[in-house]
Amino acid sequence: MKKKLAILGAGRIGQVHARAIASNPIAELVAIFDPVKDAAEAVTSQFGGKISDIDSIVADTSIDAVILCTPTDMHADQIELFARNGKAIFCEKPIDLDAARVRSCLDVVAATKAKLMVGFNRRYDPHFMALKAAITDGQIGRPEMGVITSRDPAAPPAEYILRSGGIFRDMMIHDIDMAVFLMGAMPISVMATGAVLTDPDISTLNDFDSATAILKWSDGRQVSISNSRRAVYGYDQRIEIHGSDGMVQAHNERPVNIETATSQGYQRAPLHDFFMTRYVRAYANEIDAFISSISDDTTDIPTGQDGLNALLIADAALESAHSGQAVQINQD
Amino acid sequence: MKKKLAILGAGRIGQVHARAIASNPIAELVAIFDPVKDAAEAVTSQFGGKISDIDSIVADTSIDAVILCTPTDMHADQIELFARNGKAIFCEKPIDLDAARVRSCLDVVAATKAKLMVGFNRRYDPHFMALKAAITDGQIGRPEMGVITSRDPAAPPAEYILRSGGIFRDMMIHDIDMAVFLMGAMPISVMATGAVLTDPDISTLNDFDSATAILKWSDGRQVSISNSRRAVYGYDQRIEIHGSDGMVQAHNERPVNIETATSQGYQRAPLHDFFMTRYVRAYANEIDAFISSISDDTTDIPTGQDGLNALLIADAALESAHSGQAVQINQD
Amino acid sequence: MKKKLAILGAGRIGQVHARAIASNPIAELVAIFDPVKDAAEAVTSQFGGKISDIDSIVADTSIDAVILCTPTDMHADQIELFARNGKAIFCEKPIDLDAARVRSCLDVVAATKAKLMVGFNRRYDPHFMALKAAITDGQIGRPEMGVITSRDPAAPPAEYILRSGGIFRDMMIHDIDMAVFLMGAMPISVMATGAVLTDPDISTLNDFDSATAILKWSDGRQVSISNSRRAVYGYDQRIEIHGSDGMVQAHNERPVNIETATSQGYQRAPLHDFFMTRYVRAYANEIDAFISSISDDTTDIPTGQDGLNALLIADAALESAHSGQAVQINQD
């Protein structure tokens, strides 16, 4: 029996997940809800399923799981709703921008024993999965230090930044989660700095566009992260982990592997220009993992706790950027 | 209205094409035929369509096009059959191992004005497409010389080699087609050499496992091709074209772009180990192109003539390998 | 007339400089002093010059310049001595581990108008020179962020660490100088962390073997530095600067550019295993620059002030590593 899934939110990322479900041999998209009916119809016409509404999805006991692609401020309520109604839940990050609200939500998840996966898609990027596997396989010994680079082609719209929680909570949080995931433990403190270097308008939004941070673990291990909301050469996503016996690097993914050489020298094209193209395989993999996990408790997925952990570190980094002091991370 | 397609042959490559059709928003798989009924059912259960037979497919006027994944010795007859019955035809290469038979088949195609596409999938590989685009865009000036490397991880089974026409006609023919495609004209002569270097058993099949050739154009342009049926480091597929203003290289595609460094040095994983994984995007792209071409005569696809051209060059290369002389290519 | 130079200290680095002088067409090695006479003789026999002593070198008015390769704690006194006696001075870094002593020494240099160059050899590495030139040429716009990686193959002997001032003052100081040099201004603050990850014995020396730092400029610009006293894959030296219009990276130098591919994948040899081989061209270039600067005030060389600046930042980083706070840098 194929797993039956519903999607809430038929925007850009909802469509990506609908395609992943349609391509998964053990899953079926049965319902889609979006207040914009045309958006919902666009999904059903291409990937199947029926247009529905939240109450009907809650009530439909044949539905195994829901994919939440709704606005961030609805996530926690919807997680609680579906948790109480026996659905497995995939929720785009973040659960909420307020750590306290995340905690109370996770209490409901725990009490209901609901399955909850948070959409840290990078854990499912093939390059980073191979990097993680290299560490797990012991190829570099014990992971001790890291250098993570994450630079966006361009800043998101002002309205996004206003609701996103800012560069530490919408952007660096991905790198933070990867650092925790790859080092295999929570750090104890963070030092960070932020500035507006690319666009003065970002100052008016009370955000930074450039940030650097150092995470530190209790045993002295260290990871530095460098972020910018501008990279004219494309979407720059690199991770490098150093261990006792060596290091492993994930270089950037390139859409095609050609190189031209002229009197000006050797040229390769810019990188991907968008996270949707860069992480296309990661998005498909994460939904496949979620589907596999619905009836299998051994599949390792990013949990609500992982979402909370990353948020706590991002909050601490933001505090450090303002205070100029290393900030201890609240070990939840 | 979606284009309706039928597939003949539900083997490995038939399944690949079925998936491509299922993923194409303007196409629909409606019929599948394979003498092995289980194979046909495996396709319909995953990608839709009904199990059918050749006569029914011929008779069904709602079917726009057929995909021929049948054994090579059936290709020419089936092309003629479907051409006479108004179907667009995608045929896996080669049309036939005998150039005369190909010619008579193409006469039927011409007389019936049927659409025929030959499955030179490499023309649809994203890397090679980008390389071709770089040439077409004038980035390297006029293409003048080339170096093509194509090395298989391991030799195919003896039974395949017995029916394939040998290394020049089953393997180098792909490189030959790319050379013609990229240089934009037919060469006038070929010099080639072949040997058995990897497995003495191949001698008993009257084939080579290692071959090198030089194609030459009427204006003196030159492309060399190096082939081996063994590459322990994976499926090695590279093309390099030199022009008056520069050169363009397609490096190998790597499944993931990670690198480890230990006391032994820097390591990257072997290449793809199989053409089905290496050319997964190429296979999808070529079926998309075929579907687009069904009702559009402007889409540029590899034609029956392209198939014949490559075969004539491969035949000449084989003759040269035996005679030790440059062989003029029959300009058909 | 060739410039006449004397070298004080005939150890490893003194020999390197002697070779550079011997190869320089406008210079001549005339005197060498080392308390170990065999060491001095080894230099004169290979590169010319006579064995001498400090008083004689001071007194010999035909000598234009001295190269100080003596122990660190002699540097400041010797700089003052030769400054007062009209010699141009090249001094291996650091001038002194104590910033106050450096300042008083530089006062003498200023008062005597002596020429003083500090041996920040990395400024003369061909790769980093090309990187600097790319910035100066405007290829990346205004430099705004940086990521510097510097990892030694293995820790130095305990006795070296005891006298070196520790990882921030003997190792990171090179990266700090490059950051200042490439960003073109002094930072205003530094956040740093340090730990012992590779060898517990280093704890007993009151030093770290692993350190990460973030330098920040008054306009918000940021550079992160990652250091380790262990890199089993060789001497890892990389710099990456991001600007408003792009970025420039100096990859590692490799002694040879070959790659093997076997069933285990693609392999390249480890990096250089020693700074003396990695920076062989840098050492030669810096001495050439010093020689050129002797009678030319327009040649841009690292000055005593550059040495002091880097020391002040390194001191601040060490303080930050202990306090966990961002430390303001004393703008001297």
Next chain:
Amino acid sequence: MKKKLAILGAGRIGQVHARAIASNPIAELVAIFDPVKDAAEAVTSQFGGKISDIDSIVADTSIDAVILCTPTDMHADQIELFARNGKAIFCEKPIDLDAARVRSCLDVVAATKAKLMVGFNRRYDPHFMALKAAITDGQIGRPEMGVITSRDPAAPPAEYILRSGGIFRDMMIHDIDMAVFLMGAMPISVMATGAVLTDPDISTLNDFDSATAILKWSDGRQVSISNSRRAVYGYDQRIEIHGSDGMVQAHNERPVNIETATSQGYQRAPLHDFFMTRYVRAYANEIDAFISSISDDTTDIPTGQDGLNALLIADAALESAHSGQAVQINQD
């Protein structure tokens, strides 16, 4: 006792060798001859030695060896002269453009038991040495196939081509020697083609500017070579050898290893623009090897026979380019 060397010919390459001798700790440049006295003086003033003439060099029994950088048509006579007078001889390639003359010259060398090294400098390039070592160490098993690329930045002057013997004998001969050296045996036949693609004037010189060849060994092994007298992106020198257990590639040497990335993509500078800069280390290494070999018969150096072998293959390639037939190589 240092070896005493004389140089005949103080042109560009004579100066390179003079520098190598001056840098070699066991050698000494004692005499230099050039009909252009200024050229000779330029060498003596920088690298030592005295201006001399051929008769004096012949007569000076303290001189151990001579370096012949004279015009090609003097080589054979001068080799015979110095062989008969007990000097070790380093001769720039070729010994002569006529194989018969080379044979008679080598007869004299054999009869006099003179030491003769031919200047195939590429055997001493660090990258190619490492590639050779990888083969010798068994890293790729038995070498079986090869692809060699050699493309000059621009054509030499017409007067050079007129006297050089043409592209096969002045340019491809280097690749031929490397093929023989790396495969470890003489090939039995060659197929080649040539054309004028870059400059019609070269036709008037009865030469080609573009050539491709396939060398074949008696056991079926194959190496292809691609040559052009034009590469707008710099001096392109690559070798790739495939063996039973893997392959080894020498990528191009780059003066610096930096890369910039802008909105136009990733850029690296063009390659070296001249063989004198590309092979600077090779030239020094070959002279060091020659010096070491003077009194040591175990040092493996390219011999007169190696020079003759490469010439015979180049002659056969030229014949093949004209006849369009595979040409058997005269096994001397």
